[in-house]
Amino acid sequence: MFSSLSRRLALLAVMASLGLVGCLDSSETKIDDQGTSNSQFNWVLPAYVPRPVEPDFNPMTEDKFQLGRHLFYDERLSAGGNISCASCHHQDKAFADGRVVPIGTHGESHRRNAQALVNPAWFATLNWGNPVTDTLERQIEGPLFGDDPHEHGINDTNREAILADLLADPTYTALFSAAFPNESAEWNYNHIIFALASFTRGMVSYSSPYDTYLAENNIQAISVSARRGMDLFNSERLECFHCHGGYNFSNSVMDRSRNFPERNFHNTGLYNLAGSGNYPVGNTGIHDLTGDIRHMGQFRTPTLRNIALTAPYSHDGSHATLKEIIATYAAGGRHITSGVYVGDGRLNPNKDGFIAGFSLNAQEEKDLIAFLCSLTDEAFTTNPRLSNPWPDENGNPRPAPINPGVPKQCLQ
Ligand code: HEC
Ligand code: HEC
Incomplete structure (x- = not known):
């Protein structure tokens, strides 16, 4: 169902050569028609920050946010069972990873630095320089299915097995049913993407x-x-x-x-x-x-x-x-x-x-x-809602995230 990223990029190159992507101002982002007061999500924002756009095909709910949070921290969602979104996006670093460039599931280096995830819901485009990724849903196809480089490394040969492995966990059966209550229980990668997009859309930092x-x-x-x-x-x-x-x-x-x-x-x-x-x-x-x-x-x-x-x-x-x-x-x-x-x-x-x-x-x-x-937001880097929800190796609940303290370069 999802064409690979490299195929999409090749298509774009053709479109570019035909002059079809010359206009960067048009947008496919749609504002939902429910009106701001009907959002089912509890946005806690200062008065000077307008609500972000929730796409009409994936309005925010707390249940989708919580499913996305579990997926974000789950290494089973990768070819090698060794990479989660959180491998490259660490909460104590505002979801950057501290490296020059990160490394994906097969050990390949990425060409670009892992971005911090700070208020991604308010950007018109996602990624360092990409006019096409204009929703989080579209962006997240990149790390999941991209092959240049491989990040999570999900492809046509392993996608069904990875999905079946996740769905065999009863924690997910409950989370998927709560997140998508009106759908028959045939969960697929669309549901995974919608949930991950909802979680990242809810990463809000306005408390510095x-x-x-x-x-x-x-x-x-x-x-x-x-x-x-x-x-x-x-x-x-x-x-x-x-x-x-x-x-x-x-x-x-x-x-x-x-x-x-x-x-x-x-x-x-x-x-x-x-x-x-x-x-x-x-x-x-x-x-x-x-x-x-x-x-x-x-x-x-x-x-x-x-x-x-x-x-x-x-x-x-x-x-x-x-x-x-x-x-x-x-x-x-x-x-x-x-x-x-x-x-x-x-x-x-x-x-x-x-x-x-x-x-x-x-x-x-x-x-x-x-x-x-003065733009460092300690409430964000220690927010328990954005932290790893899974029990630790011994089955115990994880402690609340620890405050990383004042960054060295701020001690001057
Ligand atoms: C012409 C627009 C423009 C101006 C003016 C500008 N910036 Fe930037 N800034 C950018 C862009 C675009 C990038 C990313 C560039 C890249 O990575 O190649 C960036 C990157 C940065 C980064 C790194 C961000 C990160 O996450 O890695 C910092 C810090 C920064 N700018 C601070 C400043 C400061 C301080 C000033 C004023 C002295 C400034 N910028 C002026 C556009 C601008
Ligand atoms: C191997 C490391 C790696 C993994 C794993 C990874 N990312 Fe990223 N992430 C990156 C890099 C690198 C970028 C910048 C990519 C670019 O601009 O080409 C990025 C960019 C992003 C952005 C755009 C942020 C912005 O401000 O535009 C979002 C959102 C994001 N990642 C979410 C996720 C989610 C959700 C997952 C799990 C499905 C994930 N990432 C997995 C490295 C990673």
């Missing part, structure tokens, strides 16, 4: 010290240094807010207050291979799909919420720390004379106009990092 400041108009909630950093972040000198704007710090946004998604992708000047303006093959941003040279190096603006927890940074994990990535922005692109990332991205012809460079003194750099650190 910065949110306390916004919600209560309590400026004391963040330090004096962080306040100075916030002013720098929002200044025309640094330009950060033009792309990392709004309540989710991203200009890729869809919510119920708008009729159309706002999709944006930018080249931030990380590469300029041999002076050609190219990014490394296989990591060229939305150009990978569209084949349009103007899209070279263009990626989605990631949220900066919980950013202090999600190192290393960028689509390929090529910045180790916040200090490093700030240095790249200050230079107006990455200029390195030796090593893996050698090259002068400052001169990339597709670089966005806002990546113009600036200079920061030592105190200002500290202030900017203090502001980014």
Whole structure:
């Protein structure tokens, strides 16, 4: 029923060559027609955050969320019985994994850094740079069935056996029946995808010290240094807010207050291979799909919420720390004379106009990092609703998640 990801990508390449995917503004995301007050899910959001879109084909319910939570933490849902979503998405790291790039069920490295899962329901497109994955349901086909690289490694030869193995567990019989009460008990991968999408859609992080400041108009909630950093972040000198704007710090946004998604992708000047303006093959941003040279190096603006927890940074994990990535922005692109990332991205012809460079003194750099650190949400990284629901090896309930504490790069 699901075509493999590589087949889809090949199709897209053909469509791109025919000019069929040139327009990135159209959307298949639909706003459900139930009205905001009828959602069956208990969204707990600050007043300044509109409800996210629940697709009409998969409205949110608590039961689907709970089924998705069990699947998210279940290694049986992979070819080798060795990988779950949580293998690459760790709660204590805001669901990033701390590696440069992650490794899938057969030991293959991914080309891109494992993304944090922070408010994914509010992005107009999912993934680092992909205009096509515009719903979580569509995104999740990638890790389950993709073969370039294999993540969970589910394919035509093992899909039935993996499904039968899961359904033999009575815990799932109960969870599937509760999640899909009006359907006959013939559960399939559509149900699995709908549940996983519901769980990830419910990953909500709006409880950082910065949110306390916004919600209560309590400026004391963040330090004096962080306040100075916030002013720098929002200044025309640094330009950060033009792309990392709004309540989710991203200009890729869809919510119920708008009729159309706002999709944006930018080249931030990380590469300029041999002076050609190219990014490394296989990591060229939305150009990978569209084949349009103007899209070279263009990626989605990631949220900066919980950013202090999600190192290393960028689509390929090529910045180790916040200090490093700030240095790249200050230079107006990455200029390195030796090593893996050698090259002068400052001169990339597709670089966005806002990546113009600036200079920061030592105190200002500290202030900017203090502001980014004020976006860490400890209630999110310790939220028991988002944690592993399965008993431990001895059959005992797991303890509540432990607070990872202040990230090292915030102790300055
Ligand atoms: C092998 C590691 C790995 C596994 C396993 C994995 N992911 Fe991911 N995840 C990634 C990487 C890498 C990306 C970025 C992919 C890209 O942009 O090409 C990502 C991106 C995502 C995103 C997009 C987030 C955003 O902000 O756009 C979501 C949602 C997601 N994963 C959910 C899941 C779910 C659900 C599962 C289990 C079915 C899963 N992932 C399994 C590595 C993994
Ligand atoms: C032109 C739009 C734009 C501007 C301006 C901009 N960013 Fe970004 N930012 C992006 C995009 C796009 C990425 C992802 C790029 C990539 O991975 O190749 C990114 C990535 C990042 C990341 C890494 C995120 C992660 O999850 O790995 C951080 C941190 C960051 N930006 C901070 C800043 C700061 C601080 C400023 C201001 C000095 C700034 N950005 C200005 C668009 C922008």
